[in-house]
Amino acid sequence: MENGPWEALETEDGSWTLLDSGLGQACHAREGAWTEARERYAGPTRLRERALAEDAPACLRLLDVGTGLGWNLAAALEAVQGTECALEVVTLERDPSVIEAALELHARQPLAAAEAFQRPVAEALAASLEDHAAARMQGVALPGGGRLYLWLGDGRETLADFTWPTPCPGFDAVFLDPFSPGVDPPLWEVGFLGRIAELMAPGSLLSTYTASARVRARLMAAGLIVGLGPRVGGKAEGTLASPDLALASLNPKRLAQLRRRAGDEFEGPRGLERMH
């Protein structure tokens, strides 16, 4: 599939995004890249709430699907700022040229409101591109004692190979932010979503912007509970998913349709027995 070249676009909150002119898709909604990162991803996955909890872990593990400009990463850093909790992030990106374009854009057009988080993300991504093989295995330092692991390549392949360096319950949060399912389907495939579900820890949350019935059914078929995500700007609600948390529910008729569809999407007992 043809990617890029990347064209810079300013969004309504003053933050910049990149348009993949090959696909005709921008990385963010025109309402605001930074707003979307905070309100669609960092907020609904409750990173700050968990980092401030009495029983907060020493680190929260985040899977960031589609590194892009790193806005979502910056919002995740903001969420744990001032807490005792470090952020350990695995970020998946098919195309290093989007990160290079983002780094240039950031150097020219930093957003004052986000700079404290955007700058360390830019530095970590630049260092990761410089020596990708080392960065992929050892990670690059993030403020607060965390680490960023950039995995370049098709996310379906990189995540299939993923193993934890030391045993752990899994990812605490997933930002699922590929291009739209109709235009760029690979990262919405049943197998990839199933792999994500396998890697999610108890009590974890996934957030995505799409309200696609097919995607929701696939998340259910992967064994996740599926609920409504927030509306951001003028956009319709997105989708949240979790292995075990109660979520704002979809309307019952819609839910019944999705359950039937999930059965079709994923044959076998695993998806069905964990459906709620």
Ligand SMILES: C[S@@+](CC[C@H](N)C(=O)[O-])C[C@H]1O[C@@H](n2cnc3c(N)ncnc32)[C@H](O)[C@@H]1O
């Ligand atoms: C909507 S943008 C992500 C925006 C980003 N989350 C941010 O905060 O700026 C989608 C990204 O997914 C990447 N992508 C698309 N297909 C991919 C694949 N198969 N594997 C890994 N990354 C992919 C694109 O190159 C693009 O950078």
